[in-house]
Amino acid sequence: MKAMEANLLQLLLFSFVLLQWPSSASCLPLEPLRPPHPRILVLLEDHALISSHSYFFGSLFDRGYILDFKLASDPSLALKKFGEYSYDGIIIFSPSVDKFGGSINAASILDFVDSGRDLILAGDVGMSDTIRDIASECGVDFEEEPDAIVLDHFKPVSIENDIDHSFVAAYPSITSSVILGEPHIKAPILFAGVAHSVAPANNMVIKVLTGSPTAYSANPRVQLKESPALTGSSVGLVSAVQARNNARVIISGSLALFSNRFFTSAVKNAGVSSSHMFGNQQFVIELSKWVFHERGHLKAVNIHHHKVGDTKEPTMYRISDYLEYSMEIYEWTLNGWSPYLANDVQVQFYMMSPYVLKTMEHNGQGHYSTSFQVPDVYGVFQFKVEYNRLGYTGLSLSKQIPVRPFRHNEYERFIQAAYPYYSACFSMMFGFFVFGLAFLYHK
Known part of the structure; x- marks a missing residue:
């Protein structure tokens, strides 16, 4: 009995505190001061990517993001807990994974995007059908020919053992300061990977980085018998998706684009005479700011x-x-x-x-x-x-x-346009009165 009385006393005390506590409408803002994207799930193909891509991950840490690194095959993977999403964004750096671990699959990742959350997807040579399906649902179709990569023989980048000229230099195809920040990126972007295409009628997808006029997509081990399907600016390298529900997606055909090696590579024979670094670091960091709503996020109030x-x-x-x-x-x-x-x-x-x-x-x-x-x-x-x-x-x-419409008592009693009708009515009444007098009293 004493235990029950003690529990009842605690319950009454808790209820009293709740009644005295100010309401949430008065003590909390209607909206957070910034778009809430603090927790990011990073799906890796290998834990070695944490060190090889540490500059990119470090930039996210420096901006206050909490990164949860998981292997893509981890059997404990889950996006939801008790019906609520545990993450505000996903980074998929596992292009060859055919089946995700735990309760994650292609459908659950697309549902994640449909809920208004954000995604960075990096493909690469030998990517799986699962990664291709996710990209396709977002409006981006990767090159279907096996082992096809982006090549450029006219503006090769001097990289050791690059006999196929598969390391290409490209410039951003847009000048939007909202997506790419300011100042504008002047250095070329180093890319090595798979091309993709975007349907021209799809206005949700923005081509951020495309191939140079001399670039094309093909398998370097197979002799070409006809013109490649993707050439020049139709060779998509990096694309951005702004969904109708304001979810944002970045799709890249290169995992190395985000690597420390590409961040620190110097420009050599890339169609320009310069000893400066490639612009990968600025390009990738600015893109990550946009995709996680650090820039270009609008709200309407009052x-x-x-x-x-x-x-x-x-x-x-x-x-x-x-x-x-x-x-x-x-x-x-x-x-x-x-x-x-x-x-x-x-x-x-x-x-x-x-x-x-x-x-x-x-x-x-x-x-x-x-x-x-x-x-x-x-x-x-x-x-x-x-x-x-x-x-x-x-x-x-x-x-x-x-x-x-107007009520019956809100119309004007006499309107100027009706004066002829008023005069016709009164003249008829006057004429009838005169006719009646003449009919009754005139012989």
Whole structure:
């Protein structure tokens, strides 16, 4: 009995503390100060990759990430625990793994991306069908010919024992500072691996690094009898995927691209006369910042609409009302959330199709606003903002609002356009009165 009384007393004391504790809405921010990507699962083919790629992993450690290194075949692998994801991103450095250990497979990795989380996938020569399937589902198709690699005989890189000219130098195919950072990468990127292709109609995939005009994909041990399928800029080396759910994916055809050796290799005979280092280190680190949402991450807050001259948000509008729509957009930078400034943010007043499309103006502090007149059509409308720009997370905002017609007592009693009808009515009444008098009293 004493034990039960003690437990009951503890329960009452705990309940009292909970009642006195401030609510989560008052003591916690609505949103973390930065996109939460602290814990990364690294799937390795061999533990030796930890030392051979230590510069890349060290850059992630320095930026505060917690890396969980696991062999891809580890039987204890699991992405979820108690129904919740244990990681915010995955790095797959195991191109030849045919079957992942534990509960991880290609489907679970794709579900991970579908949940809005991020992925870095590195393929290489002899990659498995599992890795190819994951890349294909993300919109990237690796070269299918066995043992095919990227070759360039006209701009070879002087690497020891490279008789096939399989070490190639390439420059980024985009100049986006959101994806590749600033200053822009001027040094060539050293690449050795497998090419991939991207469907031209796929606007979710961005070719970040492509082959030079003289590069092509082929098996160096097989004599070519026809022109290669992938040549020049169609030779994809590194691609980025910005999904509709704002998940980000980096797919590379080279595992060595991330290695210490490529980070510290000097430029020699790569089509330029320079003794500087290749730009792999800057290229890979900037890409990792983008894929883990350290850059190009937008959020919209304080979305508000109201009638002109009023401050309270109404439950509905009336046709021909004048209204104002406003919002604030912020971008995550290394110093925190800063105002995002652009001149192409638009809002739609939408019902089946846009009745109003307005470009919003900003005040230089991230506050966007515009005003317009409600169309002379009643129904259920939506305020819609669909903002998608290269490298930035997409903003897809919508809110329904009904629009009603005039009530019977809200119409004007006498309108100028109806004066002819008013005069015709009164003239007919006057004429009928005169006719009645003449009919009754005139003989």
